[in-house]
Every structure is written in C-alpha cells, then in structure tokens.
Amino acid sequence: MCGIVGYIGPQIASQVLLDGLQKLEYRGYDSAGIATVFEGELHCVRAKGKLRNLYEKVQQEDVPARLGIGHTRWATHGKPEEYNAHPHRDSRDRLAVVQNGIIENYRELRQRLEANGHTFRSDTDTEVIPHLIAEYLTHLEGERGQDSNSLLEAVRQAVAELRGAFAIAVVSADYPDELIVARQQAPLVIGFGQGEFFCASDTPALIPYTRAVLSLENGELARLTATGVEVYSFKGDRLRKTPRTLNWNPVMVEKQGFKHYMLKEIYEQPGVVRACLEYYLWDQWHPESRVSPVNIGLSPDFYADVEQIQIVACGTSWHAGLVGKYLLEQLAQIPTTVQYASEFRYAPPPLTKYTLTIGVTQSGETADTLAALEMEQERRSQKGGPYRPQLLGITNRPESSLGHLVEQIINTHAGIEIGVAATKTFVGQLMAFYLLALDLAFVQQKIDPIRIGEIIGQLRQLPAQLELILESQERYIEALSHDFAETQDFIFLGRGINFPIALEGALKLKEISYIHAEGYPAGEMKHGPIALLDAKVPVVTIAMPGTVFEKVLSNAQEARARDARLIGVTPMEETEARHTFDDLLPVPEVDELLSPILTVIPLQLLAYHIAARRGLDVDQPRNLAKSVTVE
Secondary structure, X not given: OOEEEEEEOOOOHHHHHHHHXXXXXXXXXXXXXXXXXXXXXXXXXXXXOXXXXXXXXXXXXXXXXXXXXXXXXXXXXXXXXXXHOOOEEOOOOOEEEEEEEEEOOHHHHHHHHHHOOOOOOOOOOOOHHHHHHHHHHHHHHHHHOOOOOHHHHHHHHXXXXXXXXXXXXXXXXXXXXXXXXXXXXXXXXXXXXXXXXEEEOOHHHOOOOOOEEEEOOOOEEEEEEOOEEEEEXXXXXXXXXXXXXXXXXXXXXXXXXXXXXXXXXXXXXXXXXXXXXXXXXXXOOOOOOOOOOEOOOOOHHHHOOOOXXXXXXXXXXXXXXXXXXXXXXXXXXXXXXXXXXXXXXXXXXXXXXXXXXXXXXXXXXXXXXXXXXXXXXXXXXXXXXXXXXXXXXXXXXOOOHHHHHOOEEEEOOOOOOOXXXXXXXXXXXXXXXHHHHHHHHHHOOOOOHHHHHHHHHHHOOHHHXXXXXXXXXXXXXXXXXXXXXXXXXXXXXXXXXXHHHHHHHHHHHHHHHOOEEEEEEHHHHHHOHHHHOOOOOOEEEEOXXXXXXXXXXXXXXXXXXXXXXXXXXXEOOOHHHHHHOOEEEEEOOOOHHHHHHHHHHHHHXXXXXXXXXXXXXXXXXXXXXXXXXXX
C-alpha cells in the first residue's frame, strides 16, 4: 500500500528520491520521509501529511549524499504522525529501513528486541526490522568483523524471521556503498541505469531515469552498488536474473494540461477501448469463419470444457466482475459467481468441476485477490482431475505478481493510472469481459455467430460514442455539480447489466467527494431504502432501453413521489425519460448489452466535478491508496 524508493549512484540522492516519491504518492500520502548516507552519517528527514511537507524540510538541509531510501506512507499500524513515518532506524541511528507491507509477528519480535535492550520510538510494525537487522549485524561483526557481506547477510537472516507481506529497502552508515532490498508478497522493482541503480514499489518512479527494470520475485533479496546488482534467494543462493525493457515514457504519467490526473484518465477512456479492440479483434472476420473473432491469446483448449466460472476481486474490480457475470451468463451461458476476494479466502465455496477462476485487479498486486487465487490453486491442485485449477487474470499490469501466479492473463492495455479512484482501468476491465464472453460463446457455440458479429460491430463504435459524451456533457455536468456542493447523501439506481454501474457511480462519489452514496437495484428501493428519500437526497438512475427500461422508469417515479431530485442517465433522444427526470445526463443510444461502457462516464464526471467543486484532493482522496497490497 505504501511506496518505497531507493537510489545509489552519482546524482544527489535526495532529489532522485523525492522525484520518485512524487510518482508513487498515489500509493499513500499520510506521511513521507527519506534517509541518506553521507560522510559516515545517517541523515533522516520525515514529515507528516502530503509529500510537499517533506519537500520543505529537505530544502532546509544540504546533504549531497549519493545513497538513500525514501517512503510515502498509507497508515496501517500507528497513526499518521511524524514519529510513525518511515524510514525507521535502529537504536544507534546507524541503519534505516523503509517498508511496504505488514509484519504479522511484529509484537513478539518487538517484545524480544526490547528485552535485549532495543529502544523503540514508534507504534509501527516496521520498526522491528531495523532493530532486528542491527542485532544480527552486531553478531556477525563480532564473529568476523565488518566485511563486504555483513549487511546483506544480516538482512537475509532478519527477513527469515519476518511473517507477512513486505518489501523493504535498507541502508547503513557503516556500509555506505550498498543498498539492500528484499521482497516477500509485496512488489519491488530494480532499475538499471548508467553507473546508477534504483529500486521502487512501482515502475512510474523509475521511468524518468531508466526503462531497464527487474522485478524481484517472492523470497528474493538484492544488493545494489555503484558497480552492479546481485540477486540472492532468502536461502543465500546467488541467482541469475535478466532485466526487461519497459515501453512506457515519462509523458504517459504527466497531466498533459488537465487539472487532475483523474480527469485526464477519464478522457483517455476512448483510447483504452480502441486499444483493446485493436489488440484483440481480428480486422477481418466473417460469421462463417471457424476462427474466433477474438484473439485474447487463450487456447480454445484452455476453457473448452468450462462449465462454471467464479470471479474474485475487490472494490471497482468487483463491480467490473458483476458486469462480467452478466456477460458470461447471457452470452456464453455459463453460470458465474462473483466473490469479494477478502471473503472468498476465508469462506471459499465448495469445489465444483470444470471451473474457471478469474482474478481481477488493476495493479496485479491486490493482496486479497492474490491470496484468494493462491488458495484456490492449491486446493484444486490437491484434488486434480475435473477439479484442476484453471486460473485467469485480468489486469493492467501483466508483469505484476498476478502475472506470475496465474497461467493466463488478459491485459487491459489502459496504461498508467495515477488517480487513486479507478476510471480508465475499470473500462479496460469491462472490455476484457466483453472479449472473454464473446470468445467463450464462440468456442462453446452458445450463440449465433451472426449475433457475435453484430456485437463486435457495435463495440467498434464505442470509442466515438465515448468521445461524444465527453465533448457534449462535461461542461453541463460541471455546472450541475454546483447544486450538490453541500449534499450529504446520494442514491444510485440501476437494473440488470447497469446495476453494477450504479454501484460504481456511488463508489466514485464516496471515494473522492466523501458524500455518503449507495447503489441499489432499482426494483429493491421499495423494499426498504425508499425510507431514505426526501427532497435533500438526489437519486441518479440509469435508464437504458432494453429489457428493464420501463421498470426502471417506474422505479424512478416512486422516488419522485418522495420529493427526490431525479437525475437520469438515459439516451439523448428518449422522450419518456425526459418527462421523468429533473436533470438528464444523456448518452448515445446503444444495445443494452453494451451500455455500461457509456453509462459509467457521466457518473465518473459527476463525482469528479462535485469533488473538485468542494475543493477536495481528487487524485489523492483521504484514507485511500491506489494499490491495496495489505490485507
């Protein structure tokens, strides 16, 4: 959940570290800090709150160090105060550590270390790590003196005692020419420059400096020096690893004239849909062809015998999974369940035969989703046969932990998403489900190929329709948002395939505006939630022509009868809807099956402009982080 960076090389370390932390601030912004080594001393600067507070403190110090580590924090253990900020140090202030993750056995380690004379200065789980390393280092130096392997070996012995998910970076004033890093169930990437080396929780921190990167695997640690990188297993075995080259560039992570990253990423959604269509659909395809129109890289043998599907995900990805369930059941006619990964891992359903398990996570690092998939893989492997594991991942980061865990990946091709509230990655996940459902339907011959061709033809029109919504609606939605600057509650309604979009619209509003919002199936309003309605509670209803259109309009009228202000997401030329709603957020008319791609856009814009109008930090909402890598 937190962001860590490290640097060794000829540049001034503090500037490289601060720049890297700025690129990672989406991972946490409760506090930040850096530790550098210069002239035999450890220099540590920390600050509560946003990264700008740390910038101000660092400016007051002149330490031209060439080695250092940095951290931006999302608080887990301990309040977001400066004394809990990373880096954390040992009792002698000779060694510093930054961590992303959680140490589950920190209490017993802390008790043991305190009994041995170590003094703790924070409430965090992380602080046990520098004390533990320092203790091992003292023993090693007492046995053999200070040598080139002492710090590496002390870190190796210390991480062997840690239980949990973590990635750490370590520097020591007594070892001023090396930076030690280690990974266990939390992401960590090493960057290779010209006579300089980097580490970070995520690649955006490295892009301004290098595109040659190496992702550490679980149970690996590395030593970075000015002359190179050495990678070892936790057992101490030297490993041979080959860096890969990123195809990203620094421009991809800049705002490009937009006020916020979130708004920029909303506007990038037509491009995401185009990218998915270009990557995964054949240019020329005919319904009489024996080849699937979808080329997502999955062999027909992979899911030719699939009889059931289960989807595990969290947050926005869970909402994408709900749309996926509808598509997989209606197009491929395969029974599908959607589970919260955090619940699935502790109460898994009974094993079923010939079941495809799909994990959805934009970062590929969501701890609960990865744990659920690992558990499912293990229990199915033990039983085998028709219960064998068939795992598929949907992610924006195929090089992530998810990519190493599952046998097949669908890359959503959304590009780097900096805004904490997911927008374009959600649309990318929806596209992955459309393509998967069509491919499955073709392979298993569940629907007429002519119908598949019709759907593909309409998919190809979506990018232009998305652009039309953005061009025609944003100014109106911005003006409309002024009416809700003081609103305390919102209700979002949808039915069928658009019920998950109601949930997603409510979540977006909650995440960035801090307004209480709930999404409901429109038909369920009269079974309890209607009691919430009055003139102070606006109701946003998604009403797209199709199987439930008349029902949704009827449900909206029930809300109108309770004096609620009605906002309708509905086709531009829909006469009946115009007479129903007080405010319209019109979208192009489209097949109901494809409507979620369009109906989510006005809800994203509404949430964005209400939050911006309230003067809130849209890209970094309070208490949230982009990648939830802790349980």
